[in-house]
Amino acid sequence: MKRDWPAYFTFWHKLGALSLSWFSFVVLFFLILPILIIVPLSFNVEPFFSFTEGMLRLDPAAYSLRWYREILANPNWILAIQNSFMIGIAATVIATVLGTLAAVGMTSRYMPFKNLIMAVMLAPMIVPLIIMAAGMFFFYTRYNIAGTYIGIIMAHAALGIPFVMISVMATLSGFDRALYHAGLSMGATPVRAFMDITVPLIRPGVISGALFAFVTSFDEVVIVIFLAGPGQRTIPRQMFAGLREQINPTILAVATLLIFVSVLFLISLELLRRRSERLRGITET
Numbered sequence: 502m503k504r505d506w507p508a509y510f511t512f513w514h515k516l517g518a519l520s521l522s523w524f525s526f527v528v529l530f531f532l533i534l535p536i537l538i539i540v541p542l543s544f545n546v547e548p549f550f551s552f553t554e555g556m557l558r559l560d561p562a563a564y565s566l567r568w569y570r571e572i573l574a575n576p577n578w579i580l581a582i583q584n585s586f587m588i589g590i591a592a593t594v595i596a597t598v599l600g601t602l603a604a605v606g607m608t609s610r611y612m613p614f615k616n617l618i619m620a621v622m623l624a625p626m627i628v629p630l631i632i633m634a635a636g637m638f639f640f641y642t643r644y645n646i647a648g649t650y651i652g653i654i655m656a657h658a659a660l661g662i663p664f665v666m667i668s669v670m671a672t673l674s675g676f677d678r679a680l681y682h683a684g685l686s687m688g689a690t691p692v693r694a695f696m697d698i699t700v701p702l703i704r705p706g707v708i709s710g711a712l713f714a715f716v717t718s719f720d721e722v723v724i725v726i727f728l729a730g731p732g733q734r735t736i737p738r739q740m741f742a743g744l745r746e747q748i749n750p751t752i753l754a755v756a757t758l759l760i761f762v763s764v765l766f767l768i769s770l771e772l773l774r775r776r777s778e779r780l781r782g783i784t785e786t
Contacts, residue, residue, distance in 0.1 A: 592657035600665025648730035661714025672706025
């Protein structure tokens with residue numbers, strides 16, 4: 502396909518643009534290549550972390566679903582999967598509710614000390630996880646909630662709140678507050694106007710923030726190492742333990758499934774972004 506260059510582009514402009522495009526492609530390929538290598542290795546019939554001769558020759562006998570069946574046959578992996586989804590969903594619900602309310606408050610012109618509150622709310626994104634995990638451990642042990650599901654859910658919710666707040670605040674920046682005040686003028690209560698007018702318009706931002714919060718909880722391992730007991734192992738914690746205790750391609754099979762889930766989340770976020778743009782265009786017109 503022939504590229505249509507602007508009339509003012511000289512030879513050096515074109516060379517620079519093409520060089521930047523190819524450089525970006527090489528960097529992207531360099532970042533994605535390690536992820537792509539994991540997928541075929543997860544189908545290795547042998548318990549190796551490298552390509553066998555049969556795999557290089559694309560011999561069907563060298564590929565197997567053995568390690569995916571191992572996931573379903575291992576009670577530790579089943580427990581880890583159940584814990585990851587249970588903790589992730591519970592933490593996402595809490596983070597979505599609190600993060601949305603925080604975003605609405607931060608976008609209000611009547612909110613005092615906005616900069617200070619914003620700094621405190623964004624602290625989980627800035628402070629190193631190892632420091633947060635250590636602080637949570639000493640705080641939770643004081644109240645006997647370390648090693649419990651409640652403690653892990655609260656910790657993961659704290660990590661997800663900033664993502665929800667930022668996503669919703671970005672959506673609220675294009676929200677016409679006249680619609681909310683119009684609902685109040687028609688006799689609706691503030692809660693009714695918020696639920697019937699504001700929430701539907703900012704729903705893409707809320708869902709995007711919730712997805713980020715879920716992925717953050719699903720992928721978190723440092724806090725789980727500090728706070729989780731033997732019964733609260735999640736998928737990342739089980740993978741970390743597997744690398745230390747017994748290395749086999751089951752970890753690669755789990756990693757492949759996580760890659761697939763991540764791709765689904767990225768597709769969902771892109772669809773939500775497009776829907777948000779369409780809604781913003783409707784409200785502006």
